[in-house]
Amino acid sequence: MQETDFQVTTSDRLDKLVADNVDTISRSQAKNAIEAGQITVDGQPVKPKAKPKVGATVHIALPDPVPLDLTPENIPLDIVYEDDDVIVVNKPQGMVVHPAPGHPDHTLVNALLYHSPLSSINGTLRPGIVHRIDKDTSGLLMVAKNDHAHQSLSAQLQAKTNLREYVAIVHGNFKEEDGTINAPLGRSPKDRKKQAIVADGRPAVTHFRVLERYGNYSLVACRLETGRTHQIRVHMAYINHPVAGDPLYGPKHTLKGAGQFLHARELGFKQPTTGEQLDFTAPVPENFAKAVRHLRQQAGLPVDKAI
Incomplete structure (x- = not known):
C-alpha cells in the first residue's frame, strides 16, 4: 500500500x-x-x-502497482546499424519506446529484448534506453547493448557532443532562415500532461533552420542541443510555429495524418569502444513524404526532390 x-x-x-x-x-x-x-x-x-x-x-x-512483465516479443525492427555495443533503430510512428502504465507491452524495448541483450543501467523497464522519442514521432534511436556502452552514450548526451537532428512540418511561414530557441522547460502548471516554458525549468536549447516554405506551412530542420521531454514540440509552439498534427501543442485545424509530423532524421555519436564517429540518416516515413509532396504541389515547388 x-x-x-x-x-x-x-x-x-x-x-x-x-x-x-x-x-x-x-x-x-x-x-x-x-x-x-x-x-x-x-x-x-x-x-x-x-x-x-x-x-x-x-x-x-x-494499492501497490501491479509489476509490468517485460516480455521479449518477436516484433519486426528496422535496424539501421548494429555492433557489439550499440543498436541504431528507425522507430516507426505509433510505437511506444518502453513499457509504462497504459502501455505494458508491444513496445520497442519488448522487440529489442527479443533481438539482443540490453544494458541494465535503467532498470527492468527501460533496459538499453539512453534517450527517447515520443510515441508519435518516428526516426532514429540509439540503444545500448551493455552497461559500458550505456555509460559512454549517456556521457556524450550530457556533454552535448552527439548529433540529433529532426525534420518537421510546422504551421506558418518564417521571416528568418534559421534561429535558436533558448527557453527552459518543465511540467506545465496548468496541465500535467504537458511540458511548458517555465522560469525554473531545465535548460533547453533548439537550433532550427528553414528548409522549404509552403505559405501556411514550413519544412524545418531542428537540431537538439539538449533533449528535454517534448522539447521540439514545445519550442516550436513557443515561437508560434507548432508542429503540424501535434495533438497537445498544435491547433486542431492541421494537416491530415496520424500524429505529429516530426521525424528524427539524423543521429551521430562516437562508438563507445573504438571512439569512431558514427553518423546515420533515416528517410521520413511515407505519410510524412506524402504530406510534403502535397504541400509542394500547392506551393508550385518541385514535388519529387529528396526531403
Whole structure:
C-alpha cells in the first residue's frame, strides 16, 4: 500500500488538489482513486468535485502497482546499424519506446529484448534506453547493448557532443532562415500532461533552420542541443510555429495524418569502444513524404526532390 498525506492550502476541487500536490498522480487518476474510496478528507470519503476546506487533511492510500512483465516479443525492427555495443533503430510512428502504465507491452524495448541483450543501467523497464522519442514521432534511436556502452552514450548526451537532428512540418511561414530557441522547460502548471516554458525549468536549447516554405506551412530542420521531454514540440509552439498534427501543442485545424509530423532524421555519436564517429540518416516515413509532396504541389515547388 502506498500512503501519503497533505494539507489543503487553497480552495479547489479535490481531484485537482491531489494532482497539483502529488507528482505521480494525474487528475484523471485522482478522480478514479477518489471514487474508489482510496482518497479521503479528514478521514471521510468525498466526491471528486468536493472542495475541502483550507487546513483539511487529504489522505491517499493507493494499492501497490501491479509489476509490468517485460516480455521479449518477436516484433519486426528496422535496424539501421548494429555492433557489439550499440543498436541504431528507425522507430516507426505509433510505437511506444518502453513499457509504462497504459502501455505494458508491444513496445520497442519488448522487440529489442527479443533481438539482443540490453544494458541494465535503467532498470527492468527501460533496459538499453539512453534517450527517447515520443510515441508519435518516428526516426532514429540509439540503444545500448551493455552497461559500458550505456555509460559512454549517456556521457556524450550530457556533454552535448552527439548529433540529433529532426525534420518537421510546422504551421506558418518564417521571416528568418534559421534561429535558436533558448527557453527552459518543465511540467506545465496548468496541465500535467504537458511540458511548458517555465522560469525554473531545465535548460533547453533548439537550433532550427528553414528548409522549404509552403505559405501556411514550413519544412524545418531542428537540431537538439539538449533533449528535454517534448522539447521540439514545445519550442516550436513557443515561437508560434507548432508542429503540424501535434495533438497537445498544435491547433486542431492541421494537416491530415496520424500524429505529429516530426521525424528524427539524423543521429551521430562516437562508438563507445573504438571512439569512431558514427553518423546515420533515416528517410521520413511515407505519410510524412506524402504530406510534403502535397504541400509542394500547392506551393508550385518541385514535388519529387529528396526531403
